[in-house]
Amino acid sequence: MGTVVCSCYAPLLLGFLLALLLQTLEVESRTLNYTSYRKVSSLRLQRIQRHLDNINKPSVLTIESPDGDLIDCVHKRKQAALDHPLLKNHKMQKAPTNMPRGMKVKREEKEKEWQMWHKNGTRCPRGTIPIRRSRVHDVLRAKSLFHFGKKQPRFSLTRRSDSDAGNGHEHAIAYTGSTEEVYGAKATINVWEPSIQVVNEFSLSQIWILSGSFDGSDLNSIEAGWQVSPELYGDSRPRLFTYWTSDSYEATGCYNLLCAGFVQTNGGIAIGAAISPISSYDANQYDITILIWKDPKVGNWWMSFGDGTLVGYWPEELFTHLGRHATMVEWGGEVVNTRANGQHTSTQMGSGHFAGDGFGKASYFRNLEIVDTDNTLSSVHNILTLAQNTNCYDIHSSYSNQWGTYFYYGGPGNNPHCP
Incomplete structure (x- = not known):
């Protein structure tokens, strides 16, 4: 026989739970870098918790x-991606109909321990996917609940070539021309x-798959690579990430699995989890290989990692312009410059x-490739490069038989020549 609790105790119970949450939050804030405790209203905590309940399945x-992350093993068909209103009738795709010519498919990445959570030897059960759990302090580091997991809008190539770009985003990138018909891109990233x-x-290194207008509100972008973002993750570790938007970063899309959209199929890779090992100055170098391409029959944009290990896909339904094809690809680095202390x-x-x-010593991208109209992966020979302020961050591209088209890029930011 079940236990009946009088409804008159509900307010007391809610108050107790909120007090416990605040106490937990204060303890967590002392142990996590980049998190400072501040008083939070119970109403805001309730809104945050409802949001977390929606994305933490x-x-x-x-x-x-x-490293302190909690990795939840969630059934594939219960993941948040399928909550998206545009995906109500979406049929989950188990695998792409075709890989780009020359690529082989591995279903899982089992033999390598390249993420921190792999190191304890535990894996998610078959039929589930690993999802990094979001917690209250993750949301509190964001500007607001609306901004949690989102990028700020970026300027066009023309406007952001100005070193005084007003949104503070600075780049060192290689890119294709803006009139090409592109169906994917690949690179190996240091x-x-x-x-x-x-x-x-933050500081990130990634691939951008782009279509639409840079100066309007209809830019479509698919992105993947590694990033260090204390605000998003609470530490300074480089992490595998994905991103998408269909309206120039205004309201749609998010990082990783922090909103409905990206459909994960892989049971061994946690998007948003820390990468290990990492490169050291004048010592061992480590890199990751990412391929993003459009399924020629179904239309979804798939992502693979390493030697063809499938991670998941961005459904075609999410996009307008990328529902057809991309018009530009970018590879490279991005930072946010808030000009703290002027x-x-x-x-x-x-x-x-x-x-x-x-x-x-310098970071690199190598073996830059694109997927053409015939679903063929081919080396990129004609690329353009851009660095907004070469005294702060720069880029230099070249070609070799071993690395194909490649470039070194990056920099320290503030220095005597970059005040």
């Missing part, structure tokens, strides 16, 4: 990572742990060293 197993000056700055940030891009320092 019930798990069949929770794995505690050595992984480092750049220093971040303040909590709401100076250029000292947040590093890549390794924190300029392109001219070369292998083992």
Whole structure:
């Protein structure tokens, strides 16, 4: 026989739970870098908790990572992606109909321990996917609940070539022309742990798949790579990430699985989890390989990691322009420069060293490739490069038989020539 609780105790119970949550939050804030405790209203906590309940789906197993992350093993068909209103009638795709010519498919990445949560030897059960759990302090580091997990709008190529770009985003990138018909891109990306000056700055290295207008509100973008973002993750570790938007970063899309959209199919890769090991100056170098391409029959944009390990896909229904094809691809680094204390940030891009320092010192992208109209992966020979302020961050591209088209990029940010 069940226990009946008088409804008159509900307010007392709610008050107790909120007090316990605040106490837990205060304890967590003392143990996590970049998190400062401040008083939070019970109403705001309730809104945050409702949001977290929507994105943190019930798990069949929770794995505690050595870095403090909680990885929830969630049934594939229970993931938040399928809550998106545009995906009500979406049929989950188990695998792409075709890989780009020359690629082989591995279903899972089992033999390598390249994420921190892999190190305790536990894996998610078959039929589930690993999802990094979001917690209250993660949301509180964001500007607001609306901004949690979102990027700020970026300027067009023309406007952001100005070193005084008003939104503070600075880039060192290689890119294709804006009139091409592109169906995917690939690169191998060197992984480092750049220093971040303040909590709401970040440093990332990624691939952008783009279509639409840079100056309007209809830009479609699919993105993946690694990033260091204290605001988003609460630490300074480089992490695998994804992003998407269909309206120039205004209201749609998010990082990783922090909103409905990206459909994960892989049971061994946690998007948003820390990458390990990472490169060291003038020592061992480590990199990751990412391929994003449009399924030629179904139309979904798939992502693979390493040697063809499928991660998941962005459904075609999410996009307008990318529902057809991309018109531009970008590869490279991005930082946020908030000009704290009236100076250029000292947040590093890549390794924190300029392109001219070369292998083992500067960060690199190698083997740049695109997918063409025939679903063929081919090396990119004609690329353009852009760095807004070469005294802060720069880029230098080249070609070799071993690395194909490649470039070194990055820099320290603030220095005597970058005040």
